[in-house]
Amino acid sequence: MTLNPTLLSPTPEEPLLALGNEAFARGAIEAGVQLATGYPGTPSTEIMETLIEAAPVLGFSAFWSVNEKVAFDVATGASFSGARALVVTKHVGLNVAADSLMQLNLVDIAGGLVIISVDDPGGISSNNEQDNRLYAKMAEIPALEPSTLEEARELTRRAFEISESLKVPVLIRSVTRLAHMTSALTLGTIEAPHKKPHFDSSRQWSPFPPLAPHGRLQKKLRQAAGMLDAFGVDTWESNGTERLGIAAAGFAYNYAREAVDRLAVNNRVALLKVSSVNPLPRALIRKFLEPLDRVLVVEDVAAYLEEGLLLEAAAMGKLVEVRGRRSGALPSTGETLPDDVVDALDALVEGTPPRLPGEAAKPASIPNRQISFCSGCSHRTTYYALAQAFDNLGINDPIVVGDIGCYTLGFFPPFNILQTMTSMGASMGTAAALAELNPHRKVIAVIGDSTMYHAGMPGLLQISHQRLPVTVLVMDNSVTGSTGQQPHPGSWQNSDARTLVPIEDLGKAYGLPYVRVVGSFQLKKLPGILEEALSSDGPAMVVSRQACALEPSEIGRRAIVATIDEALCDGCLACIDEFGCPAFVPAADGLGKIEVEALQCTGCAACKFICPPEAISFVRRDSPPT
Amino acid sequence: MIEDASNNGRHPWRILTVGTGGQGVLTAAHLLSRFFVARGHEVVSGQLHGMAQRGGSVQSSVMVDCGISPVIPEGKADFVLALEPIECARALRFVSSRTNVFMNTAMVTPFVVAQDQVRNRDMGPPSVQELEQAIASVTSRLRVTDATALAEQAGSIRTLNLVMLGSLFGADLLPYRPADFTDTVALAEENRRAFMSGVTWSSVLS
Numbered sequence: 001m002t003l004n005p006t007l008l009s010p011t012p013e014e015p016l017l018a019l020g021n022e023a024f025a026r027g028a029i030e031a032g033v034q035l036a037t038g039y040p041g042t043p044s045t046e047i048m049e050t051l052i053e054a055a056p057v058l059g060f061s062a063f064w065s066v067n068e069k070v071a072f073d074v075a076t077g078a079s080f081s082g083a084r085a086l087v088v089t090k091h092v093g094l095n096v097a098a099d100s101l102m103q104l105n106l107v108d109i110a111g112g113l114v115i116i117s118v119d120d121p122g123g124i125s126s127n128n129e130q131d132n133r134l135y136a137k138m139a140e141i142p143a144l145e146p147s148t149l150e151e152a153r154e155l156t157r158r159a160f161e162i163s164e165s166l167k168v169p170v171l172i173r174s175v176t177r178l179a180h181m182t183s184a185l186t187l188g189t190i191e192a193p194h195k196k197p198h199f200d201s202s203r204q205w206s207p208f209p210p211l212a213p214h215g216r217l218q219k220k221l222r223q224a225a226g227m228l229d230a231f232g233v234d235t236w237e238s239n240g241t242e243r244l245g246i247a248a249a250g251f252a253y254n255y256a257r258e259a260v261d262r263l264a265v266n267n268r269v270a271l272l273k274v275s276s277v278n279p280l281p282r283a284l285i286r287k288f289l290e291p292l293d294r295v296l297v298v299e300d301v302a303a304y305l306e307e308g309l310l311l312e313a314a315a316m317g318k319l320v321e322v323r324g325r326r327s328g329a330l331p332s333t334g335e336t337l338p339d340d341v342v343d344a345l346d347a348l349v350e351g352t353p354p355r356l357p358g359e360a361a362k363p364a365s366i367p368n369r370q371i372s373f374c375s376g377c378s379h380r381t382t383y384y385a386l387a388q389a390f391d392n393l394g395i396n397d398p399i400v401v402g403d404i405g406c407y408t409l410g411f412f413p414p415f416n417i418l419q420t421m422t423s424m425g426a427s428m429g430t431a432a433a434l435a436e437l438n439p440h441r442k443v444i445a446v447i448g449d450s451t452m453y454h455a456g457m458p459g460l461l462q463i464s465h466q467r468l469p470v471t472v473l474v475m476d477n478s479v480t481g482s483t484g485q486q487p488h489p490g491s492w493q494n495s496d497a498r499t500l501v502p503i504e505d506l507g508k509a510y511g512l513p514y515v516r517v518v519g520s521f522q523l524k525k526l527p528g529i530l531e532e533a534l535s536s537d538g539p540a541m542v543v544s545r546q547a548c549a550l551e552p553s554e555i556g557r558r559a560i561v562a563t564i565d566e567a568l569c570d571g572c573l574a575c576i577d578e579f580g581c582p583a584f585v586p587a588a589d590g591l592g593k594i595e596v597e598a599l600q601c602t603g604c605a606a607c608k609f610i611c612p613p614e615a616i617s618f619v620r621r622d623s624p625p626t
Numbered sequence: 627m628i629e630d631a632s633n634n635g636r637h638p639w640r641i642l643t644v645g646t647g648g649q650g651v652l653t654a655a656h657l658l659s660r661f662f663v664a665r666g667h668e669v670v671s672g673q674l675h676g677m678a679q680r681g682g683s684v685q686s687s688v689m690v691d692c693g694i695s696p697v698i699p700e701g702k703a704d705f706v707l708a709l710e711p712i713e714c715a716r717a718l719r720f721v722s723s724r725t726n727v728f729m730n731t732a733m734v735t736p737f738v739v740a741q742d743q744v745r746n747r748d749m750g751p752p753s754v755q756e757l758e759q760a761i762a763s764v765t766s767r768l769r770v771t772d773a774t775a776l777a778e779q780a781g782s783i784r785t786l787n788l789v790m791l792g793s794l795f796g797a798d799l800l801p802y803r804p805a806d807f808t809d810t811v812a813l814a815e816e817n818r819r820a821f822m823s824g825v826t827w828s829s830v831l832s
Contacts, residue, residue: 017669148694177672177696177697180672181671181672181673182669182671182696183669183670183671183694184663184668254693255697257693257695258693258695262699337697339699342699365752365756366716366752367712367739369683369736369737370738371682372737582737585740586743
């Protein structure tokens with residue numbers, strides 16, 4: 001993405017049109033952040049991308065870390081030096097950093113440390129939906145949840161203040177809709193970095209022994225309640241006569257507000273907006289609940305606020321019907337959407353039983369758009385070669401273990417080759433046990449370059465140490481591809497000022513007896529190397545290497561385009577059934593032959609050897625590829 | 627259900643732009659947002675990024691003076707700019723009899739459907755006529771043309787999104803003239819030609 005220079009303005013200007021994620025970045029900039037780090041992950045990525053572009057201009061430090069735990073520990077070191085530090089992650093990334101979080105919370109930190117977690121309700125770009133507000137509760141740390149771009153910016157600033165003043169990490173929870181929405185953003189003033197970093201050696205920085213720090217942590221959380229109250233981040237709208245209420249947390253507040261307006265029930269429904277996730281604003285919740293008979297709670301993923309209200313009502317000895325995701329008034333899975341909130345509020349106002357919304361009506365016969373590898377993608381040729389290697393060796397029951405990245409599309413046609421996928425790096429350990437317990441079958445673990453660095457390395461070490469016959473196939477496209485081509489320690493394009501650590505060096509250092517590197521488009525060579533690896537007794541590593549087709553240096557690089565000789569094409573469909581490049585389309589004459597869509601073809605020429613009647617050749621192109 | 631107090635197709639506006647990855651849906655929404663902000667409106671725009679670059683559907687909302695939610699409720703779109711007809715039909719749940727739909731008839735056949743079609747010629751995508759009928763059964767305010775052809779005439783199919791923006795301003799449904807847009811948002815010559823061909827198309831129909 002391209003940095004909007006207005007985001008660097010030292011003082012407020014005319015409101016600018018900004019992305020939600022840019023508002024978080026601006027908040028950190030205004031707070032005088034001195035070090036920002038994270039690992040790419042949709043929907044959080046643009047926060048760090050903005051900060052990485054801003055850092056050299058404004059003179060702070062911002063960079064991608066190898067994984068979220070490393071990012072969290074890096075931020076810890078910055079905080080121990082008295083610097084303000086930011087960690088940015090998608091929801092599942094905090095699982096990786098959770099070990100560090102659950103211990104740093106007990107340490108009196110120095111510089112403010114803020115974690116921005118962008119949750120993905122509905123799992124739009126994720127394997128799961130999980131509610132990271134629950135981490136704040138488990139870690140007993142203050143947490144905030146903004147509903148608008150203004151709040152995203154302002155609460156990020158406030159989070160640094162709370163963190164630094166109470167010496168405790170603070171969590172900010174965002175969601176996909178907020179991260180990727182655009183609206184006007186008013187800027188505040190940028191604070192100068194307040195302190196020169198200095199590590200104080202006169203004290204120890206550790207939670208041990210943990211009991212006294214735990215008590216101090218609980219005291220900090222009580223103090224946080226007072227600070228949040230003073231900031232006035234939570235609001236209560238009431239005319240004092242309502243018997244009904246709607247309470248909303250974070251971004252879902254927008255839907256609550258809209259539902260009240262759409263149903264024109266402003267005079268009958270009190271409205272509570274909760275941006276303090278932890279601790280919840282107990283006094284305000286009590287005021288809100290006191291006169292009410294029925295309440296609808298609107299929030300994303302967990303019934304966090306709903307349970308908070310139930311608990312508070314019980315503690316007050318107050319009988320009130322609380323509806324929400326837990327009660328069944330709103331869907332308990334998937335993103336909370338405005339039409340569902342309107343229906344649930346309508347039922348609340350009418351006093352009718354809550355009803356679960358049905359599936360949205362969709363016109364029949366609208367075909368889905370199956371996602372596939374891009375044209376020119378190296379994962380396609382690697383899977384093609386792997387299928388060939390299985391054929392050539394007569395392996396008909398391989399176990400192919402997958403991991404997280406674009407290559408996960410190997411689950412789909414035409415390859416249908418992957419059989420498992422759980423978390424980042426999980427292919428290594430999973431494959432280890434599959435190899436041990438299924439000794440007569442070939443086990444292949446497919447993992448991307450960035451995923452290997454992120455969490456694959458410890459599992460790889462274990463495979464090597466235990467001498468398990470796993471073939472580790474590394475899909476190395478030189479970048480973190482699926483989140484938008486961010487660099488990592490193996491990115492040769494970005495290695496000028498940094499040490500390049502190629503994957504094959506890891507394999508050799510870890511003692512794997514067979515390590516080979518081969519170009520992904522070399523379809524004459526790649527299957528044979530995979531066959532060698534699959535035939536070896538111990539652990540083997542094949543690095544299939546070719547830059548991501550969406551890497552800026554790759555786009556439009558090749559001046560040729562594939563073409564199909566109509567006289568030779570016999571309509572066998574091997575280019576579609578076995579290779580599946582989207583540049584191959586049915587010929588316009590409708591006679592069952594194939595032609596090449598020139599704008600789709602990148603000229604990678606990897607399809608040179610895949611056509612049985614050899615109908616594919618290459619010509620110079622006259623218009624550039626997309 | 628209590629009477630819905632939201633807008634009746636007049637100002638404020640909810641504009642939905644749909645198409646496939648790479649067609650320029652997000653850019654169209656961004657240009658619209660910039661225009662309305664420059665004209666003093668409050669704008670909120672929303673989108674879901676998936677793996678759209680890899681051939682998926684893309685939808686983006688532009689909400690003008692509608693409050694703070696970026697999500698269009700069902701049946702509440704005032705305008706739909708559809709850069710592709712299958713994606714237009716997919717967005718039908720946002721359409722009511724009050725919705726003005728501008729639809730490009732040039733189809734981007736889904737990859738898998740195209741492959742099925744080679745194997746079995748009965749298994750094609752829905753025809754543009756079928757899709758058009760499905761939309762026309764909900765709203766009569768439907769304008770269709772081969773906007774991809776207009777973009778090619780303007781210089782490049784990459785200007786398709788500008789043709790569609792032109793159609794919105796040419797239909798005389800907003801209190802802004804096409805020149806208001808071109809005066810506010812700086813356009814390269816090719817893009818301006820594409821915008822004006824969209825204007826011509828929809829102003830002839832209107």
